[in-house]
Amino acid sequence: MATKKKKPSKPRSKAGPKTWWQSLRRWVVRAALAVVAVFTVWVLVYSVVPVYATPYMLAERWRHGELDNRWTPIDDIAPVMARSAVAAEDANFCRHWGFDMSAIRDAIAEGGQRGASTISQQVTKNAFLWQGRSWPRKAMEAALTPAVELVWSKQRIIEVYLNIAEFDTGVFGVAAAAEHYYGVSASDLTASQAARLAVVLPNPKQRSPKSLSPTLMRRAAQVEDGAETIRRDGRAACFED
Incomplete structure (x- = not known):
């Protein structure tokens, strides 16, 4: 009886560089x-849920043992506080979509000697990211800020800002x-105190509102005037009822 010849088995192909690269890419x-x-889920959740902790707050709790933080709805915060924060940090808050291009151009013209971060950018950084000036963090901030602006209302952005600053x-x-x-409570702050x-x-670790330098006292007076100005000219309408 003749024996059947076994068909030679095909040699197994070794994963070459292309296959390895495809796996890595996937x-x-x-x-x-x-x-x-x-x-995406994080941004959606924070659009309605109080932000009780942030990465930076957790790091500070680890360093100092405890924090003083109380979530307060925007309706329970003196309106002048929100206006003062906007006047001091981002006067065009109601007019931009997360990035103030005129402020960015001014900062570039002055050689980067002045900041151009909007309140929206600061909220994004403080709520979701880490501190520092690294390029990865700045890139993530630039990607997340439009998402925050798209999903959150302006009132929600300023509410979170005032609660996690x-x-x-x-x-x-x-x-x-x-x-x-x-x-006093947040609802009882005066215009001067808010400014x-x-x-x-x-620079919260180096400044105290009860012992401001003459320069910062003048700056506080400017902020107080600015808060009233943006109330009158409508630049506070997007975050006030």
């Missing part, structure tokens, strides 16, 4: 889509700051 694409999905070491949010510095708190925002 993994990178999937990871990127997962990151996008996480941030740092006003002193371990003191976050305007309610905690009002009690910490003045012994002083707004002046503290760029």
Whole structure:
């Protein structure tokens, strides 16, 4: 009886550089889509849920042991506080979509000696990202800010901003700051007190609204005037009822 000859088996092909690169590319694409999905859900959730903690707040809690932070709805914050923050940090807040192009052009013209971050950018950085000036963080901020502007109302942006901004070491949010510095609730802040708190925002660890330098006192007076100006000319309409 004749024996059947076995067909020679085909040699197994080894995964070459092309196959390895395709696998890596698929993994990178999937990871990127997962990151996008996480941030999309995160932005949507924070559009309605109080922001009780941020990456920076958690880092500060780890360093100092405890924080003073109390979420306060925008309706329970003196309107002049929101206007003062906008006057001090982003006077065109109601007129841009997350980036103030005129401020950016001015900053470039002055050689980067002045800041151009809007309140929307600051909220995005503080709520979702880490501190610092690294390019990855700036790139993520630039990508996330339009999403925040698209999903959140302007009133929601300023509400979150006032609740997560740092006003002193371990003191976050305007309610905690009002009690910490003045012994009053956020709803009872005066125009002068609100302006002083707004002046503290760029450098809260080095400034106190109760002991401002003459230069910062003049700046606080300008902010107080600016808050009234944006009320009169309509630049506060987008975040006020």
